[in-house]
Amino acid sequence: MKKLALLSALLTLALPTAAQAQTKPVTVRLQLKWFPQAQFAGFFVAQAKGYFKDEGLDVQLLPIGDQSPIQTVATGAADFGTTWITDLLTARQQGIQVVHIAQIFQKSGFTLVALKSSGINKPADFKGKRVGLWPSGNEYPAVALMKKYGLTSSLDSTVANPSVQAVTYPFDPSIVFPDKVDLVSAMTYNEIDQIVGLGYSMDKLKIFKAPDYGVNLLEDLMFTSQKVLDDKNFKGSGMSGKEIAARLVRASIKGWDYAVKHKAEAVNIVLPLCGNTCKGSGTRSDAKEHQTWQMNEVAKLYNAGPTMQGRAGYLDPALYKSNVALLKDLGILKADPSAGAVDYSVWQMATGKK
Known part of the structure; x- marks a missing residue:
């Protein structure tokens, strides 16, 4: 009986786990x-x-x-x-x-960024401004934020006189900000730091974090x-x-x-x-x-x-x-x-x- 028990124990130890059994x-x-x-x-x-x-x-x-x-x-x-x-x-x-x-x-890490010197202090101030947005569905958080405050954008072809002029750009804020747009799309973990690198320190920026305004896509x-x-x-x-x-x-x-x-x-x-x-x-x-x-x-x-x-x-x-x-x-x-x-x-x- 002792030999059988020992053999059983050895066999148990020899059995591979599911991960081990899969050699490849x-x-x-x-x-x-x-x-x-x-x-x-x-x-x-x-x-x-x-x-x-x-x-x-x-x-x-x-x-x-x-x-x-x-x-x-x-x-x-x-x-x-x-x-x-x-x-x-x-x-x-x-x-x-x-x-x-x-x-x-x-x-969500989505934000819209403006210079404090622009006088843009709240979403209502977006009216009449140019907003740099990413295309291909990446613009939706910004569109949602604007709609929440009763603003329309030129992205909507059904609107005759949109509140905001959308300017699409390919993920590099230096292409458009701040000369060609008043606000620009920026992820907290990427483009905000790039904007700082352009010479605009954090104390010069007004950052609108989408989740802070109820848009947490x-x-x-x-x-x-x-x-x-x-x-x-x-x-x-x-x-x-x-x-x-x-x-x-x-x-x-x-x-x-x-x-x-x-x-x-x-x-x-x-x-x-x-x-x-x-x-x-x-x-x-x-x-x-x-x-x-x-x-x-x-x-x-x-x-x-x-x-x-x-x-x-x-x-x-x-x-x-x-x-x-x-x-x-x-x-x-x-x-x-x-x-x-x-x-x-x-x-x-x-x-x-x-």
Whole structure:
């Protein structure tokens, strides 16, 4: 009996865990919404620290620039992606079966920036001004903010005499600000620091943070296609697409948790991975300085809402509902998205929470 017990114990020790049993990691392509930078620090940290590998995944982090991650995921060029809630919901409205699986940033980082010397002190002062906006759906937070204060813009072709003249520009504020526009779109973690680098210190700027005015359209979520979630044998791995998704989310959250607690280390992990997009502008053109700013700011967007309740990656249903209502009010969404737009079961599998 003792020999049988010993043999049983040895066999138990020899049995591999699920991750160990899979000798070859499953290749997963995660499409980032922009070029490599600290905006995506948690994913790069998860890769560098082996968190993806621990889940049996070989994750390829794909940069995209100013294209749409929705298209690369919808066409199968990528398996998963990061994007903004508006991108995802408008894609669903168009019949593209993409699905929200985790919410990384719990607060919007979108702002409009003016010089204090312009006399623009409140949204009502936007009237008659020129506003620099990003195209391709990135203008929606600004449009929502203006509509809330009864302002119209030249983006709406049905309006004869718009309150605000919109000037689209390609993500570099130096192209338009402050000579060609009175206000300019800027993310807290990127373009604001670039504007500082142009010689306009923070004490010279009036910054309108969209969430402060009730416009908290969520950004930087993780999504995939319904096809991936329905796959019973993802890339021949023996695991379902949903299980792969849960493993990816679990490792990503672990990476983000580490990154926001070890910001300097996270910046050092990001720096070798990005080129010119790592730099700021003018006097703030040092890559490490700009990425340190960025890491500090994205940490604030991550450490908000459910994250502070121990539920990182969770999409707050109430906030989601308010986002939908806002987009419907703008006419961007014609109806409520179907229930399939969000799959909470992936987050539940990843975290073991409900």
